[in-house]
Amino acid sequence: MPFDFSTAPDRTGSDSIKWRRYAGRDVIPMWVADMDFSAPPAVLDALHARIDHGVFGYADPWPSVLEAVVEGIARDHAWRIQPEWLVWLPGVVTGFNVAVRAVGQPGDGVFTATPVYPPFLHAPANFEQRLVTTPLVNSGQRWEWNWPATEAAVADGVRLFMLCNPHNPVGRVFDRDELGRIAALAERHDLVICSDEIHCGLVLDPATPHIPIAALDEQVARRSITLMAPSKTWNIPALYCAFAIIPDPTLRARYKRAMAGIVPHVNVLGLTATEVAYRDCGPWREALIATLRSNAARVVEAINALPGLSTTPVEATYLAWIDCRDWLAAKGIDNAARHFEQAGVGLSDGKDFGLPGFVRLNFGCPAARLEEGLARIRRAVTG
Ligand SMILES: Cc1ncc(COP(=O)(O)O)c(C=O)c1O
Incomplete structure (x- = not known):
């Protein structure tokens, strides 16, 4: 069965911690580590059947x-x-x-x-x-x-x-x-x-x-x-x-x-x-991984093309760890996550992980949303 990872349910106004932080603001949430995709159809069917019990x-x-x-x-x-x-x-x-x-x-x-x-x-x-x-x-x-x-x-x-x-x-x-x-x-x-x-x-x-x-x-x-x-x-x-x-x-x-x-x-x-x-959800996982692999490649390509930003290949997860220190030093900015948030992308602040000057980007979302997030990062860095 083909699975569609090019779209995702609308989570605005939902219970999502990731999305509620930016309720009413034009900020794409790319922080908390959950993905924007629905769970596998077989999982949803099993949950429905259990609820019907x-x-x-x-x-x-x-x-x-x-x-x-x-x-x-x-x-x-x-x-x-x-x-x-x-x-x-x-x-x-x-x-x-x-x-x-x-x-x-x-x-x-x-x-x-x-x-x-x-x-x-x-x-x-x-x-x-x-x-x-x-x-x-x-x-x-x-x-x-x-x-x-x-x-x-x-x-x-x-x-x-x-x-x-x-x-x-x-x-x-x-x-x-x-x-x-x-x-x-x-x-x-x-x-x-x-x-x-x-x-x-x-x-x-x-x-x-x-x-x-x-x-x-x-x-x-x-x-x-x-x-x-x-x-x-x-x-x-x-x-x-x-x-x-x-x-x-x-x-x-x-x-x-x-x-x-x-x-x-x-x-x-x-x-x-x-x-x-x-x-039962091996095929769904394989299809997801193909999507994440392509998203990861886009992130690495787009981030490493920006002055003062760099990241390493992602071997696993849907998270990219981005070094912003050269960019921060060149621009005299002290907090990358705050700067990106003002530019419309919500990332995790590296300071919370024990390494200030970095941000973490969650690319577990449809490619079009990722592109918009990367475009906003590009504008924040080069604008
Ligand atoms: C490495 C790691 N461990 C644990 C968790 C959270 O696990 P749980 O929600 O099961 O407590 C996360 C969530 O981001 C994680 O990345």
Whole structure:
């Protein structure tokens, strides 16, 4: 069945956080990480059928949901997980906050590389733990790890290594060599790895397939908490359904103890959508990826043609990470996001990700809307 990503429903005046910020203003919202496209038709059909049932009592994940997730991960990421490794969660942010709580004690260090999705930066303080960071380095073509700095950082009383892969915002899919080095470092320093892989279904470049770090070998699997969800890939984040994959029974029990009494069961509509997304929505995902790949290429081409702006190829996600520092310095402007907003495009401010002078652009929208956003950015920079 052909899927249409050239148009999208009108979200103005809707409940959307992304769109409500600019209600009544001529600003194209390209910030919060959801896409403007409808969810896959098969997901909508399953939700309608579940609603028609009419009863919304407490629910636990049922066998065919487990099977869809287990088989989907085996098919798409070559990782054979066991159903009992799954811990269901209402969200991935909940999932990594629980990991911080489960692994460390007050005063312990939690490592992450910056820039990164802002809730990573706040999670340690939620449990009186210390954020320890090392910057990723832009090689010109892609963002990479600074291994000596990372090794030194984790030696500072760190218990938990928070990995974001594929990475928001730099768009990298870390390769086998990089993941192997992280696994070895975790082994040397006896760290637990919490790997947020929420964007794993959105790899744009077939040359860089997603490898779950826990799939490298049994040794790293034993010290890993992998977080996944259907929410980014199939654009259903407000259905609040995610899961942790924890192969080690002791770590899994510790994790569940940290959830007790605080983390609610998953919403039944989220589970309904999850089953269908993982089982039946591969063709929709492929068609989406073709659209995102073409949007990503447009963003890279248009941004790198502008004086003082630059970006790197997007290996995964629908997010582009744009360096505005040369342009800001040349024009004497201090805040790129504010400047672009005044020009009619709403982008995320890099400062929130730990790197001021950058903005993040969400290109999960029809090509015509993206073109208008890029035209506004061009006018803001060259006008
Ligand atoms: C890396 C990353 N993790 C987690 C989330 C949010 O996850 P959830 O809505 O399931 O809490 C996002 C959303 O942008 C994200 O980019």
